[in-house]
Amino acid sequence: TYIGCFLHNASDRALGGTMLYDLRKMTSSLCQDTCSESGYQFAGLDYGAECHCGNRISSPRAPEEDCSLVCRGERGSPCGGVGRLSIYKVEEQLPGHRKFRNVHYRGCFKLPKSTISTFPIYSFQPNLTTQSCIETCTDKELPLAVFKKPNCFCTWTSSLFSLNQQSENQQCVGNTGLNHTSTSTPTAPTQHDHYQVYHTPVLDSRCKERMFLPQRSSSLVALSSFPGAGNTWVRHLIELVTGYYTGSFYFDGTLYNRGFKGEKDYWKSGRSICVKTHESGQKEIEMFDSAILLIRNPYRSLMAEFNRKCAGHLGHATDVQWKSKG
Numbered sequence: 001t002y003i004g005c006f007l008h009n010a011s012d013r014a015l016g017g018t019m020l021y022d023l024r025k026m027t028s029s030l031c032q033d034t035c036s037e038s039g040y041q042f043a044g045l046d047y048g049a050e051c052h053c054g055n056r057i058s059s060p061r062a063p064e065e066d067c068s069l070v071c072r073g074e075r076g077s078p079c080g081g082v083g084r085l086s087i088y089k090v091e092e093q094l095p096g097h098r099k100f101r102n103v104h105y106r107g108c109f110k111l112p113k114s115t116i117s118t119f120p121i122y123s124f125q126p127n128l129t130t131q132s133c134i135e136t137c138t139d140k141e142l143p144l145a146v147f148k149k150p151n152c153f154c155t156w157t158s159s160l161f162s163l164n165q166q167s168e169n170q171q172c173v174g175n176t177g178l179n180h181t182s183t184s185t186p187t188a189p190t191q192h193d194h195y196q197v198y199h200t201p202v203l204d205s206r207c208k209e210r211m212f213l214p215q216r217s218s219s220l221v222a223l224s225s226f227p228g229a230g231n232t233w234v235r236h237l238i239e240l241v242t243g244y245y246t247g248s249f250y251f252d253g254t255l256y257n258r259g260f261k262g263e264k265d266y267w268k269s270g271r272s273i274c275v276k277t278h279e280s281g282q283k284e285i286e287m288f289d290s291a292i293l294l295i296r297n298p299y300r301s302l303m304a305e306f307n308r309k310c311a312g313h314l315g316h317a318t319d320v321q322w323k324s325k326g
Contacts, residue, residue: 001089002078005067007059008046009083009259015044015054016141018102018203025073026051028088036090038102038201039138044087046080048072053201055139057087082257103134106144106161106197108172113193119146121154128152130198138200145198148172153195157204161197172196210239210261216270220287223274225294228305231276232313234294235260238273247272249279254312 006014017040020031028043031051035043040053048069064078067086071079078086121140125132128150137145137154144161146153159165171194223238223246225231232255235246245262247269248255256263262272274292277284285291310317 003042003057003087003089005062005064005078005081006044006057006085006087007062007083008044008052008080008085012059014057014059014085014087015042015052016058017053017055018201019053020051021049026071026079027073028071028077028079028086030073032088032090039135040201041090042087043090044080044085045071045078046085047082048079050080052085055141082254083259102199102201104199106199107163107166108169108194109146109161109165109197110167110171110194111146111160115160116146116153116193116195119153119155123152123154124150125152126150130196134198134200138202141202143200143202143204145200147196147198148194167194210243210245210259212245212262212265212271213273217273218270219289220268220270221274222285222288222291223276223294224280224288224291225278226296226298226301227278228301228303228308229294229296230304231278231294232260234292235274235276242273244273245271247275249275249277249284 008014017035018038020034026045026049028045031045032043034051035041035053038053041055042053042057044052044054046052046069049072062084066081066084067078069079069081071077080086121137121142123133123136128147130145130147133145133147133152136152137143140154142154143157144155146155223231223235238244238246239260245265246260247262247265247267248260249267251263252260253263265271267275268287275288277288279285306322307317310321
């Protein structure tokens with residue numbers, strides 16, 4: 001069910017759950033199905049290609065005309081806009097019957113009570129199962145479910161859960177499957193401080209925040225490519241993974257408005273993790289200390305660049321434009 005158009009930018013994020021990108025065939029149905037299977041209640045689309053999930057809407061409404069982009073994989077369905085989400089209410093599923101994708105068992109960890117007590121969400125459930133604990137943490141939009149019957153804790157990822165901190169799985173007694181319900185009572189030898197830990201489908205909200213480098217770098221790294229080779233997409237991935245802005249040898253106001261805040265920063269400031277450039281002259285090359293070189297099929301690069309020149313970063317040239325001689 002379509003709800004409406006909502007603000008979605010760095011300061012006002014409408015949905016805080018997981019994200020999905022499909023630059024070729026994103027549809028409202030694909031987004032809603034993905035969010036439903038990940039245990040979320042709402043699905044939102046922006047830029048015609050991004051899908052966001054969440055269990056609560058945390059930003060105000062925007063004018064409907066702001067959500068004017070169409071989905072890359074279908075016509076006729078609202079698919080957001082620049083900093084705007086078209087939000088849908090997905091089909092509700094009964095607790096215990098919700099399907100999940102992207103749930104992963106992290107392992108068995110020994111955790112002191114003093115640490116457990118600091119976790120933001122705690123739930124005591126006599127009939128607790130792994131499934132119900134994951135549902136609880138997904139509803140609270142936290143990425144980790146920490147489980148030991150009858151206790152369920154939800155928290156963020158941290159060094160507490162690094163691979164080298166894992167204990168042997170037999171140290172964790174209780175439920176071991178997503179749909180397994182145990183009625184057994186822990187026996188005396190059970191270590192009270194061992195917990196099973198699962199990754200929920202929720203993306204850690206701290207991974208969405210981006211900033212400039214805390215200390216200026218003395219080394220300039222170029223992100224170099226021919227136009228149309230996917231430079232902007234790689235910048236997006238680098239920013240998402242590292243949390244730091246990328247810069248640009250140029251200034252593109254459209255990209256700045258879409259969240260690439262490094263666009264306005266002077267490219268030699270040293271505040272960005274790398275700098276986009278399409279320059280290929282010897283002088284321009286020598287301005288950088290090192291480079292990441294992107295290489296793409298030349299035919300596809302030329303097509304992508306023509307689409308961008310005619311219809312922007314997310315658009316497609318019309319048949320008339322492709323057939324023109326200009």
